[in-house]
Amino acid sequence: MEADFETYYQRLVSKSRNQALLYVAGVVIFCAILWFYSNPLPVIMLGGICFLLIFILYRRSTNKYYQRLHLLNISFPETWQDLLEKNSVFYANLSPADKKIFNQRVQFFLAEKKVEGIDTNLDDTVRLLVAASAIIPTFAFPFFEYPNLKQVLIYPNAFDEKFRTEHTAGQERIIAGMVGNMYLNNTLLLSKPNLLAGFQNQDNSNVGIHEFVHLLDKADGAIDGLPEIFLNNAYAIPWLQVLKAEVKKMKKGQSDINPYGLTNNAEFLAVVSEYFFDNPEKLNQNHPELYRLLCTIFQQDPERSR
Numbered sequence: 685m686e687a688d689f690e691t692y693y694q695r696l697v698s699k700s701r702n703q704a705l706l707y708v709a710g711v712v713i714f715c716a717i718l719w720f721y722s723n724p725l726p727v728i729m730l731g732g733i734c735f736l737l738i739f740i741l742y743r744r745s746t747n748k749y750y751q752r753l754h755l756l757n758i759s760f761p762e763t764w765q766d767l768l769e770k771n772s773v774f775y776a777n778l779s780p781a782d783k784k785i786f787n788q789r790v791q792f793f794l795a796e797k798k799v800e801g802i803d804t805n806l807d808d809t810v811r812l813l814v815a816a817s818a819i820i821p822t823f824a825f826p827f828f829e830y831p832n833l834k835q836v837l838i839y840p841n842a843f844d845e846k847f848r849t850e851h852t853a854g855q856e857r858i859i860a861g862m863v864g865n866m867y868l869n870n871t872l873l874l875s876k877p878n879l880l881a882g883f884q885n886q887d888n889s890n891v892g893i894h895e896f897v898h899l900l901d902k903a904d905g906a907i908d909g910l911p912e913i914f915l916n917n918a919y920a921i922p923w924l925q926v927l928k929a930e931v932k933k934m935k936k937g938q939s940d941i942n943p944y945g946l947t948n949n950a951e952f953l954a955v956v957s958e959y960f961f962d963n964p965e966k967l968n969q970n971h972p973e974l975y976r977l978l979c980t981i982f983q984q985d986p987e988r989s990r
Contacts, residue, residue, distance in 0.1 A: 687785045687826035690756055693749040700749075704742040711735065752792055760787040767809050771883045774820050774961060774986065785826055790815045797833060803849070804840035804876055813883055814838070814874070817892025820961055821900060824983035825914070832902055834870040842875040861895040863902060872899065888942065888959040888966075897957040901950055909949025915981050923977050927952055930974060940970060961986055 715731040765787065768775040775786060793815040799806065814836050822828045841849040842858045860878035864871035872895055882890035897911075904912040909927065910920060927949060933939040934946055945955035959967045960978045964987035968975040979985050 687788075689788055689826075690753065692827065693752050697746050697749045697753075700742060700746045704738055707738050708735065711738070748796070751795065755791045755795060756788060758791065760784075760791065764790070764808060764812055767812050768816065771809060771813060772816050772820075775816060777986075782823075786816075786819060786823070789819045789826065792829075793818055797830070798835035799838065800835060801838045801876075802840070802847075804838060806838055806876075810838060810876060810879065813879055813892060816883070817879070817890070818896045820893055821897055821957060821982055830896075830899055830903075832870060833872060833899055836872045836874060837864075838874055838876050838879070840876055842878060843873070847873075861891040863895060863898045863907070872896070882958075882962075888940075888962050890958045890962055893961055894954045894958050897954045898950065901953060907950045909951075909953040911953070911981060914983070919977065919980055923981070924949075926974050926977055930956075930971065957982075 711731055711734040715727050715734075718727045718730075765783070768786075768790075775783065778786060790812065794811060797818075799811050799814050801810075818830060818833075822830075839847070839849055842860050843849050844858060859873075859875075861872070861874045864873055874891060874895060878891045882892055882894075898907055900914065901907045901909065901911045904910075910923070912920075915923060930939060930941060931946060931952065934941055934943060941952075941959065942955045945952040956967070956971075956974060956978065960975065960982070964975070964985075967978075968987050975987075
């Protein structure tokens with residue numbers, strides 16, 4: 685994979701600068717015309733206000749690009765690389781060049797998305813695995829930025845519908861992760877022990893990847909099991925056909941896919957995505973057509989890279 689972040693963001697800065705200069709030229713021409721028909725003082729004041737607004741908008745539109753260009757000059761900590769090597773099979777199997785891309789995206793993610801512990805302390809491992817959960821399913825799309833995410837809240841345990849982590853018999857269902865809505869819009873919630881367990885156990889279960897796939901699904905406006913930003917219309921019908929066939933097998937107990945995928949199409953996509961990244965060889969062996977479609981959706985072939 686190739687991803688020249690420096691060139692990409694320099695071009696975006698240049699594009700924004702050219703647009704700003706175009707607006708400045710327009711203001712100058714407009715003020716020059718007014719100069720001949722009105723008092724010069726109001727024209728100077730109006731021009732000054734317009735120039736200030738243009739500068740503010742330019743800085744706001746390019747601030748992220750400048751920050752990312754700055755991050756590219758900061759070395760990725762060796763301890764972080766060791767932690768990723770130790771905890772993520774996906775990362776460990778990448779080539780040195782791809783690891784560099786992965787590392788740069790980790791730096792971008794952690795600099796721009798707030799990762800906060802709720803009644804629990806967070807170490808580098810937790811923060812890195814949150815970032816890895818985001819990057820793994822989008823690795824083939826290096827400039828994807830999760831526009832519908834601002835913060836990730838990490839809980840000390842699985843939680844219930846009221847976000848309580850202390851459980852008693854008969855309580856509401858226990859939740860390991862969820863995409864926030866309403867007042868928690870643009871927020872992702874994860875249980876710390878479940879996040880860690882997802883990377884330590886290759887059992888087709890990874891709550892971090894599961895929830896970030898929901899965010900990808902939501903990027904087109906709806907969590908419906910059809911991630912239209914990645915899935916070409918030509919593949920939508922084949923995907924739904926395979927989904928329907930797999931659901932029939934699951935209902936008959938003839939599938940090793942997590943039964944939670946029967947909840948709805950969105951949960952099916954998230955569940956099989958966990959399987960796809962955690963155990964691609966087994967998924968390809970047991971569900972080859974499903975595997976091929978997931979390769980198309982994510983533009984990756986994790987089995988071949990291992």
